[in-house]
Amino acid sequence: MKVAIVTGGSSGIGRSAAMQIAARGNGVILTYSANRQGGLDTVAAIEKEGGTAVALPLDVGDTNSFPAFHDAVFAALRDTWQRENFEYLVNNAGFGQMAMFEDTTEELFDKFMRVLLKGPYFLTQKLLPLMADGGAIVNTTSNSALVSGLEPGYSAYGTMKGGLIVLTRYMAKEFSTRGIRVNGVAPGSTRTRIADDAFERFPEVIPALAEKTALGRVGEPDDVGKVIATLLSDESGWVTAQNIEVSGGYNL
Template identity: 85%
Template sequence: MKVAIVTGASSGIGQSAAIQIAKRGVGVVLTFSGNRQGGLDTVAAIEKEGGTAVALPLDVGESGSFPAFRTSVVDVLRDTWGRDSFDHLVNNAGFGQMAMFEDTTEELFDRFTRVLLKGPYFLTQTLLPLMADGGAVVNTTSNSAMASGLEPGYSAYASMKGGLIVLTRYMAKEFSARGIRVNAVAPGSTRTRISDDAFERFPEVIPALAAKTALGRVGEPDDIGTVIASLLSEESRWITAQNIEVSGGYNL
């Protein structure tokens, strides 16, 4: 059985990606940070469908914890799947926060850097020796880093996601010698818990976002999760170094 690692899978896009990947017969090691129950809920949803999953704690903003996480992954791979390697990595964990350029603090900028760019960089570096040749990586970026998604208040957040888009291409270039494909998905406005459950706290923004979307609604986690699962699969075997916008035609 192939095995995927999905970070930030206790809710939203990561949770959907983990479930969709498992539905394709792939074992899943999923991570959570502050929402342990959400991680366990994801495991339960996968197991209910006959899949196999294990949840591990991980703060992608703390790169010093990555060697210990790698050790936990080694143990889980051996004990659950009888393997010493895994096949796929989804760098999804992150957070979002709106801040106008003039209001962005160094503290917030540095946190964005640690979680959204440094984290995926060094977590992938730490786990790469455990990846099987011919595997795949998917990074979750954002359409806020693309011309179609420019909105005031996301200069720092989008700068890190833009860096991740560039990193995706370099990973694809360097990992290709091992047959490892690397792509990214760039969600548009998606109904998740991002920005402290902003969609729950400010439901009035939803109609305005839907009106700016060609397909007439905001995204749902499964809209993104199914694309991530597809990019890991054999059906996407000839796709690498791409950043695919999944936004329903935002600002089209």
């Protein structure tokens, strides 16, 4: 059995990725921040299907917490799977918030940077000693950093996700000496809890988004989670340094 770490596994794309990875016979360490119950619910759903999972708290915007998280991962690997390393890492945890360029504060910009770019960078650095050679990493980027997804109000968010796309390529280059593959998945509009449950609070935006999508609907978490699980698997063993848009053809 191989083991994956999935950050932000308490809901949405992270929850789907955790479940899809577990369904392929892998163990999962998933993280949660404010939504502890969601993390426990994901573990319960995986266990119901015969899988094995552990939920750990993590704030990816607080690099000071990473040494303790490293130790918690080591303990979970030892106690649950009787091993000292893991094979897969999914840097997924994040948040989204719309703010027009002229309304974007330094506080919001810095928070985006800490959570969406600095966090994945230094969390991966901290966990690399526990990662097995020949493993794989998937970073959840966004089509807001691509021409197809450019929309007003996402300049800061998209900038950090663009940085993550570049970081993905550098990770792939540097980690290749250990046989570790690194790819990005860029979701389009996906029905998650992003932006404080925006889809629940503003359901009227869904038809407009679906109309702009070639395949005629808004994405669901499983649309992205399945791609993440596939990129980690041996089926994608010759794929690295790629950023794959998973948007159903948004603005196609």
